[in-house]
Amino acid sequence: MKKAPILVLLALSAAALWAQAPAPAPSTATSTRSYVETLASERFAGREAGSTGERQAGDFIAAQLARIGARPLPGRQDVFMSFDFTAGSRDGGSQLSTGSQRFSAPADVVALSFSDDATVSAPAVFAGYGIVVPEAQNFGYDSYATLDVKDKAVVVLRYFPEDADKETKSILARYSDLRYKALAARQRGAKALLVVTGPRSPNAGQTVPITFDTALAGSGIPAASLSGKAAAALFGSRSLESVQKEFDTGNPHAAGFALDGVTIELSTKLVREKRTARNVVAYVPATSPVTGVDKPWIVIGAHYDHLGLGRNGNSLATAEDAGKAHVGADDNASGSAAVLAIAEAFARRPERKRNLLVALWSAEELGLIGSSAFVNTPPIPLNQAAAYFNFDMVGRMQDNKLAVQATGSSTTWPSLIERANVAAGFNLNLQPDPYQPTDVATFNQASVPSLNFTTGAHLDYHKPSDTADKINYEDLDRIAQFATTIAARLMESDQAPQFVKVEQSSQTVNRTGVRVFTGTVPDYAADAKGLLLGGVIGGGPAEQAGLQKGDVIVEIAGQTIANIYDYTYALELLKIGEPVKVVYMRGTERRETTLTPAARR
């Protein structure tokens, strides 16, 4: 029913996109509106990767690409590129026995999400927190320094020492990821890893939930978490609490020990649910032979998948909205619409020196899986791609602010962006860092000069309330037009941008160490000095502390906050339930409050 009007409106808007008038052309915003309203409709049920809704959304996109005149890639029959991924894992019946005691899943023993399936029998050795700080860090912390764990089952505490000073914690937290602990144990010849959540830690005595882990392969060692009851059986007459206390100081000389006479038999079984999702990939061919053109492809892309009904853990829905379709109008029907609009604009150009590859990715929300599958088995040689343009959440522009990310990936970007923006007139926030949580990171890893466009997070982020009626279509069209202008300059040039490898910032956050919950929603597109809150989660610690959208956090627990990295870094040092002072700016007024972090599961 919607198809006929879409056709007409698209034709109008494309004309507007290519108006070469010096002043910004009046935008109709009609084509992007149609795309967003369709993709973000209930019938696609939130477009969860591998779901029926995703499949139908992919069919819709394919139909639009065909109408625009984009074709399947050379040598391919259609525009669908399928890939398999792990949609989730559950314990398939792991067991632990020691002496006469037997423990089983899911109550007392649960395989870790990266565990190998195996059955092993080995003497048990306790290795404290099981943390090894690489020697290059010059810090001197090695839980295995005095232990021989070869052919042993290593028992370690979860997290990192609870009572250590902030600096020690901040370093140890970085090496406390369970995957990293498993690696350290395996490298020392251990046969298995058992993880205990100590009685002095948050979530005491609980097994570790199986997190979503997209890796198809295990980590090379059977690994499981234990309940407090199962742990007690291993420690016998020793009090785990007093053992933990000794390690909690962070003293690097606290030594592990063999659990005398304890031999365990561990059997791990993890069931990984595999599913198939589809990238939708087409191209608008060059109008003349591309021989002699340096890197004859330009790639534009956006993910079209979203969170479905919000059951995979990434949902931020309130309790009353839980289980509803997360229609993802901004995330990322908006980016998908921009890509389709740009593709159409190029299809209508009389001349194209390069081919335009148009990609709509799936399974981005699960960890950039779709774009990674594309890059791992690319249908075109990626060293023939002059540039990649990504669009992720471009529908909520406020105050004319547009963030352009990954500008450090080529020295060409600043001048191209400057020239295009003279007419476009955005208040730009340029971020050189290409290591962004979206598909632009995938192409950066593949050494393709890349840009990501985004209008940033907001209160409806990852909630069912991210709906089509809240999209700013006029500015969405301006963004599409702006990106088209930049891409067109590249398309007309004989030369391709040079790729620049941006070093990953040492501050880049390792969120695995963060286990506190503050209920803040950072505005990632902001250029504020401090952490600008795009919102606070209802009922969360931040809201209880009186923080609100628009506040800028400049200090927390004595740590000054200049950016999102500082903030996440500071979070690593917070203790659950321990109130901390937060200093923030509301407008130009400097205020203070007290926030009490809660536990993140």
Next chain:
Amino acid sequence: MTQSLRRSWLPLVLALSSLTLSAQQPSASKESDFLSRIRRLTVEGRRAGEGYWGPDGQRLVFQSEREPGNPFYQIYLMDMASGDVSRVSPGVGKTTCSFINPQTGDVLFASTHHDPSSKQQQDDELKFRASGQERRYSWDYDPEMELYVRSAKTGTLRRLTNMRGYDAEASYSPDGQWIVFSSTRSGYDGTLSAAQQKQLETDPSYFGEIYIMRADADGSGVRRLTNVPGYDGGPFFSPDGKRIIWRRFEENGVIANVWTMNLDGTDQKQITDFGSMSWAPYIHPSGRYILFASNKLGFENFEVFLVDIDGTKEPIRVTYSDGFDGLPVPSPDGTRLAWTSSRGGGREGQIYLAQWNHQHALDALAAAPPKQRATKGSGQ
């Protein structure tokens, strides 16, 4: 149009930053009353600033550090329709303070490219930066700085001044016939006392005075308009071409104020009196008011202010942003404002552009109270 900011701003901030702590800002932002659709205009390069409009508002000339291999400013011309940017200056050495001739479109700027040591200075600066050291940025008032004009018609470059001393900060009269500029030439004329010589070595800008000459000058016929100790610079003509506006530093080099005078240097009139560094004045094309920058609200927090043309009212704050906002230049039709700001992050400025609400400016002036005098001897 001055570089005095660069001279005084950063180093003194480090020394005097405790003074900024007491700066209190009003609770509500009024910036949007004056400025709408604010956006960053320059993107490329480490820093850019001092954007001045061509007469039709279709071109903007500015300085930017974006020439590969040259860590100093060069002069660029931006086409406001296509976004195309082209370099006007030679690409070598240091340049500063450009201006477009309202009649011919010729581009005036100051440059040191004739200095044989230019390349060496570029390499030294790049090496210094590569070593990871932080320079307390200081504008050196290079006595090699001379005025040049690039012809719009023929593209040729012509040298206008030829005298030792920093000749820069130049602008055209509305009829394109006159150039007003700042020069430290009096510090190099061989007549300095020992004390003055020492002054020249520590702070050459002290000798900065305002001069006027014909636009077709060959280095002769230059007339000096000011003769007061302390740095006089950043002169511009009023829209009717009858007066000159500039900023005058006190001898201490910290406090500056906006002044106006006749073309022959008579009737010198002080406009501002904040007791802080008020500088970079420019008169709105309506002739009704002056836009300028001041650090009244905190030593490193420069904001744009406006004040009536005679300075009878208390100036009104225009920008509300941490860091630097200054060098305000309205478009020839008075509807847009280009200025230099560090609001994009870091300490290096870039040029920003916004729609200017002229009516609101007039309303605010009408409602403004009479000028307050700075408290003398407050130790600021």
